[in-house]
Structure formats: C-alpha cells, structure tokens
Amino acid sequence: MRVVSYWSAPLATRPVTASVTLPGSKSITNRALVLAALATGPSTVSGTLRSRDTNLMIDALRTLGIGIEGDGTTVAVTPGPLHGGAVDCGLAGTVMRFLPPVAALANGAVQFDGDEQARTRPLGIILDALRAIGADIDGSSLPFTVSGSGSLRGGDVTIDASGSSQFVSGLLLSAARFIEGVTVHHDGKSVPSMPHVEMTIEMLREAGVRVETPTDSGEANTWRVFPGAIAPVDWIVEPDLSNATAFLAAAAVTAGEVSVPLWPSKTTQPGDAIRGILTDMGAEVSLADSILTVRGPERLRGIDIDLHDVGELTPTVAALAALADSPSHLRGIAHLRGHETDRLAALSNEINRLGGRVTETADGLDIDPEPLRGGRWHSYADHRMATAGAILGLKVDGIDIEDIGTTAKTLPDFVGMWQQMLENEPARGERSDGATEH
Ligand SMILES: O=C(O)C1=C[C@@H](OP(=O)(O)O)[C@@H](O)[C@H](O)C1
Numbered sequence: 001m002r003v004v005s006y007w008s009a010p011l012a013t014r015p016v017t018a019s020v021t022l023p024g025s026k027s028i029t030n031r032a033l034v035l036a037a038l039a040t041g042p043s044t045v046s047g048t049l050r051s052r053d054t055n056l057m058i059d060a061l062r063t064l065g066i067g068i069e070g071d072g073t074t075v076a077v078t079p080g081p082l083h084g085g086a087v088d089c090g091l092a093g094t095v096m097r098f099l100p101p102v103a104a105l106a107n108g109a110v111q112f113d114g115d116e117q118a119r120t121r122p123l124g125i126i127l128d129a130l131r132a133i134g135a136d137i138d139g140s141s142l143p144f145t146v147s148g149s150g151s152l153r154g155g156d157v158t159i160d161a162s163g164s165s166q167f168v169s170g171l172l173l174s175a176a177r178f179i180e181g182v183t184v185h186h187d188g189k190s191v192p193s194m195p196h197v198e199m200t201i202e203m204l205r206e207a208g209v210r211v212e213t214p215t216d217s218g219e220a221n222t223w224r225v226f227p228g229a230i231a232p233v234d235w236i237v238e239p240d241l242s243n244a245t246a247f248l249a250a251a252a253v254t255a256g257e258v259s260v261p262l263w264p265s266k267t268t269q270p271g272d273a274i275r276g277i278l279t280d281m282g283a284e285v286s287l288a289d290s291i292l293t294v295r296g297p298e299r300l301r302g303i304d305i306d307l308h309d310v311g312e313l314t315p316t317v318a319a320l321a322a323l324a325d326s327p328s329h330l331r332g333i334a335h336l337r338g339h340e341t342d343r344l345a346a347l348s349n350e351i352n353r354l355g356g357r358v359t360e361t362a363d364g365l366d367i368d369p370e371p372l373r374g375g376r377w378h379s380y381a382d383h384r385m386a387t388a389g390a391i392l393g394l395k396v397d398g399i400d401i402e403d404i405g406t407t408a409k410t411l412p413d414f415v416g417m418w419q420q421m422l423e424n425e426p427a428r429g430e431r432s433d434g435a436t437e438h
C-alpha cells in the first residue's frame, strides 16, 4: 500500500484579487547553468529557480566536476574539467536532454537514470544523434550510460524532432564545444515548442556563440552552431511565465484581478502567449510598467487554438476551457503524450471524472463545458496537472488534489503562494488519508 496525500483545493468565495511574484524560469535557469558550466570562466546566475528540476541540474553538473556555489537564487558557477559520475534526471526533460551532450565531453562514464515515469519519455532521438556525431552511448532511454572521451567530433546530423524541441536545444547548447560544432537538420512533422529553440539560440548568442538558422537560404529546419568559446555571462533569469499562468487563470475564472510584476516586455518564454489566450477568452489583459494585469470577465468564452508552439500552457488552458461557457478546441499538441505524463489522457480522464465532457483527438482536446462536481483529481506526478486541478478547485467545491507536492518540480511553494493569493479565503489544508493507489 502506498500512502497518497490529498490537498483540498481552496474554493474562491469571491473574485480573486492579488499581486503574485513568480520565481525564476525553469527553462532559462537550466540553460544558463549548462552554458555557465561549459564557459571559459566563472559566471553567475541571478534569479535562479530553486526547484526539483533545477536542483537536479545543479547536482548533476557538480557531479561532473563543475563548481556551483550558493543555495539561494544567486549562484556562482566555476567550470572545471568534466569527469564521469551518476546523474539523476528525476522527471526533468531539460536534464535528460541537455546533459547527455555535456557528458560526451567528459572524461569518463556518466550513468543517467531518473524516475520510473521518466523511463518512458522520448529520448532515443537525441542519443542516436549523439552517436551519429561520435559519442559512445549504451542505451536508448533511461537508464543509459555515456562514455565520454573528453571531446566529441560533432558535425552534421539529421533528426526527427517532432516529439520534442528539447532534442534540438540539447544538441545546440553544448555544440560550440564539439570539434566541428554541429549542424542539426530536422526531418519530420513540425518541431513543437519553437519558442524554446529560440530561447536556446538567443542565450547561445548572448554567450558569444555563433549560431545560424539558414532558413533564408531555403534550409528551413536547420540550425548550425560553430565551434568556439562559450563566454562567461552574468545571467539574470526572468520570472517563470508558464507558472504564472495558473495565477492569472485565477483572475480569469473568478472575475477577479491578478497582477504579476517583472513581466518582460520581450521574451522567448512561451508563457507570454497567455496574454493573447486570456484576451480571446474574454479577459481584459494589460501590460504596463512591467506589470501584467488580468481582469476576469463575468463569463469566460471557449477558445479554438493551436497550442503547438506553447504546449506547456495546455493544462492551464484546459482548466480554463472546462470553466468557460462555450466549447473549446485545443490543437497541435500530440507531443504532450510524451510530457511528464500523457497529458491529453490525464486531462480528459480527470476533467471527465468530475462530470466534464472532454474528448481526446489525434492532436489535442475538445472540451465542452459541463457543470463540474467535487472529487479526486489525480496528478500523475505532473506539476502542471496539479496546478490545473487547483484552478478548477477555485470554482468547484470539494476537489481533492493528489500529491500537490509534485508542484515542487518547478514551483516548490505553490501551496503557500496559492493560499496567499486567496488571503482571507478559507484554506482547507492538506491531509494524509492512507488511501491506496488508484
Ligand atoms: O526546452 C525547454 O525548456 C522546454 C521545452 C518544451 O519541451 P517540448 O518541446 O518537449 O514540449 C517544454 O514543453 C518544456 O516544458 C521545456
């Protein structure tokens, strides 16, 4: 018997009004750490997210020989000779896809493993790509071993990155340190989450790396990183806009008003797309003096949207759609079946268990709003499933969320922040009831 804890999601008894400051972006933090580790001298990272995914990245880099000082949000990274060791990826896509190329540059064997659930996440594409450019790797999913020889040839490689943009980002991030750099060609259905590839390219350029995306010369879906030095940078991490979406959704579903300070005026984070999404659903959204404010409408409209570029936002958008007053169609997100869990199945199962009407399509979800009732909400070890349940819980009494602690993947203080947002609202707290696993 496994003891499962449930958190009674607090109901909003009035419009939510709050200002919520978000910790740093997972995606920017983990890219900054990798680039700092491979740089020619010491870097700092300020605004570092401290969460399970980023702490796993820090622990892994330390294991491989990188000096990382600081327990808080400012860390100092001192590169050192890379050596072998054991890396725990947890359930972090960024760790399991960004570090194998780093390991190929180490002197020694690097053993990768992770959570049971991580063993089914797509990985073979990037491991095969690394083999094709000279790496010695045993295995095609977790657990696997990279036997580093201190350098990697690099060169041209063709991959199908339609399963995850992280295959492209992972190869590009370390490539300046490959003898020949890398040219990655994508051949397959379109690459999802392209803003995350843009984020990789922008950060590489900030570190002085030469990157070309020769779309102009007719080579769409090709990225080239030239060999050369990665410069040390004092990175400043933006707040995590994807995590912000759950809090902004609270305003949208309660006709409330939520602001998030330090919203960047220009960003590659996909979370920025929530502005357009909430506007389309009927909310009033404004960005002034770096403060994003969302005012919720009396009635939220459904939405028909392709989320291919911003798939990370799907759990929030699905929760919004389930509380809207007209149908929604979420498209372009077949790749979510390889995220922390099969998010299309998880969202449809859980919303339907509460009385909703969600149908899984080949590449998304059709959501017909129905009155929902309380009940258990399973989170599948997925931080964004847990936060989607919390959004529904604002409007539907009696939703008990399994393992709310799973939000620690990217937002360890989610419960505290949620309760603070609802200050003066009755918080129903967490209990542990020894229920057996479903
Ligand atoms: O590179 C990154 O930081 C990420 C890329 C995306 O992955 P996919 O392309 O696999 O969707 C995104 O969903 C994930 O949360 C973070």
Ligand SMILES: C=C(OP(=O)(O)O)C(=O)O
Pocket: 091, 092, 093, 094, 312, 339, 340, 384, 410
């Ligand atoms: C898909 C996600 O994470 P990962 O970086 O583990 O792929 C996510 O955070 O929504």
